[in-house]
Amino acid sequence: MSGDATTYNNTGSDTFRSGFVCFVGRPNTGKSTLTNALVGEKIAITSNRPQTTRHTIRGIVNRPDAQLILVDTPGLHRPRTLLGQRLNDLVRDTYSEVDAIGICIPADEAIGPGDRWIVDQVTRMAPKTTLFGIVTKIDRVTPDRVAKQLLALSALLGGEREVVPVSATSGQQLEVLTDVLVGLMETGPAFYPDGELTDEPEQVLMAEFIREAALEGVRDELPHSLAVVIEEVIPREGRPENQAPMVDVHAILYVERDSQKGIIIGKKGARLKEVGIAARGQIERLLGMRVYLELHVKVAKDWQRDPKQLRKMGF
Structure with a gap:
């Protein structure tokens, strides 16, 4: 999966x-x-809401x-909208381009039909790609429960494939997984280049x-209906020399x-203000400078099903 990546010299070792x-x-x-845990820095957003990831992020x-x-992809699912179909297509396109595919199963949830469907999809779409x-989430259950889940996943994938337990939250087994x-x-x-952590454009990460x-x-129905577009990123001009650089970010x-x-705006704009404060902190860490963040909320009726609006929002 070379994409736009360029090869760089390493230590010269043939290993x-x-x-x-x-x-x-x-x-x-x-x-x-x-x-995020393996990279050591936040490059992909997380949420307890399904379908949080909408782009492949490296x-x-x-x-x-x-x-x-590491290519982070949207969760594979049975789609109900054009957006859902495009997200699934994105995942499938990734299968044949990578060197290995890791099937993730939480320790605290029994393997079900959805998991078996995904394994079937992966093995059919990328039969020659290494599967593990x-x-x-092994920090959420007892060691005995972890052991049972390892056996269940091994049986699902076939006994010859690697299966690794890990907790991204506590850091358990991260080094083992990397090895x-x-x-x-x-x-x-x-x-x-050594030290680079992602090739994702800054504006995509900001959004x-x-x-x-x-x-x-927020409520269950909102995550699927929410999209963010960065309209402008403008360096603040005319700041005194003794003040740190600043950038103005305008988003919809x-x-x-x-x-x-x-729901997004909240009573008297209180919730949108909270969103701005939380997001600004993340963006300032990303850019390494002060940020003025201006947010506007607009209605784009049924955009998940409209090809023209999907293109406008980058899908």
């Missing part, structure tokens, strides 16, 4: 390994949280002996941070109905 890894699973199985793990490119299993991933890769060059803040604590939050607009 240096590199490659692309995709985590797949039902929505809300901890894929994005795991990506996170880069750099080690002296290897470079792993990850039992996520396993490196072992699955072929020898090869680094694709990104994602705003959407994450807006999803916090799109929803599908007027009632959803009210």
